[in-house]
Amino acid sequence: NMFLLTLIIPLISVSGCILAKIQPAPHQPINKKVFFGGLIYAAFVIIMGLSQVPYGQELVFVVSLSVVLYLLYCVAEQLEKNLIIKMACAAAVIFIYRAVPPAGPGASWFMIDILGFDKAFFGTLAQIGAGLAILGMWFFAKLITERSIRFVLGWLTVISFFLGLPLIGMFYGLHLWTMEHFGFGARTIALVDTALASPFAQLSMIPMLALIARNAPRGNAATWFALMASLMNLALTAASLFSKFINQYWEVAREVKDPVGAVLVHANYDHLGKILIFVSTIGLVVPLIAIFTLLKE
Numbered sequence: 001n002m003f004l005l006t007l008i009i010p011l012i013s014v015s016g017c018i019l020a021k022i023q024p025a026p027h028q029p030i031n032k033k034v035f036f037g038g039l040i041y042a043a044f045v046i047i048m049g050l051s052q053v054p055y056g057q058e059l060v061f062v063v064s065l066s067v068v069l070y071l072l073y074c075v076a077e078q079l080e081k082n083l084i085i086k087m088a089c090a091a092a093v094i095f096i097y098r099a100v101p102p103a104g105p106g107a108s109w110f111m112i113d114i115l116g117f118d119k120a121f122f123g124t125l126a127q128i129g130a131g132l133a134i135l136g137m138w139f140f141a142k143l144i145t146e147r148s149i150r151f152v153l154g155w156l157t158v159i160s161f162f163l164g165l166p167l168i169g170m171f172y173g174l175h176l177w178t179m180e181h182f183g184f185g186a187r188t189i190a191l192v193d194t195a196l197a198s199p200f201a202q203l204s205m206i207p208m209l210a211l212i213a214r215n216a217p218r219g220n221a222a223t224w225f226a227l228m229a230s231l232m233n234l235a236l237t238a239a240s241l242f243s244k245f246i247n248q249y250w251e252v253a254r255e256v257k258d259p260v261g262a263v264l265v266h267a268n269y270d271h272l273g274k275i276l277i278f279v280s281t282i283g284l285v286v287p288l289i290a291i292f293t294l295l296k297e
Helices: 002-006 008-019 032-050 056-078 081-098 105-113 119-146 149-163 165-171 174-182 186-200 203-215 221-249 272-294
Strands: 263-265
Touching (some): 002 008, 056 081, 056 221, 081 149, 081 221, 081 272, 119 186, 149 165, 149 186, 149 272, 165 174, 165 186, 174 186, 203 221, 221 272
């Protein structure tokens, strides 16, 4: 049922292509560097994914980032130098913003084991988050495209920081205090936090997409969009790798039992508070430094 429901997404995309009245772009010859470079890159990722090479994830990330940057360099030859610098700075800042590491699986384990969240409640949070994220893009897209990237990402960084504080608070007993004094606990806090955070979840990509739409050479916009989307997906990969390193330094363990019920691994959430505070601080400080250093408007 879930896969059938997700077919709505390509249906909307295809209907938009069919029904929207747009001016046809001039036909451009195939960029052989992008085409063959993409094929070689895809083959490399598949081979690495099927093999057991040490540090395979890190190697794939480095190679992928190098390939995407090279392909962006190839397609940027048609642009003016000042525009290339502007787009490169914007892409770098958005990459850094999206590469902020999450807390990792320990946060989910904590919400399941300590806060008592179950599958149904996580599903509810996910549905609320997805729906409000779409509505957020719908309502804020025009406003964001009219403001500078510096303004948009600066505010998104600050908002994301404050919306991450409730989980830190619940690790230190916020939900117990609210239950005692106000009659609501962890689930209500999580619902409200998700409802507030979700509209901002996907907004960081809109300034970059608007910049490409305005400045990409006619006939090459799709290539620009594809390469920039790849770069932004690599930012999420970087975030996952950073999160892995953080969790290797500050280990968090969930209780594991054998089929008989004997405890094989004892739960240990002692370091989770440090991880949550660290990633929240990094998520505020590093993007703001990048924003005010690389972006002038």
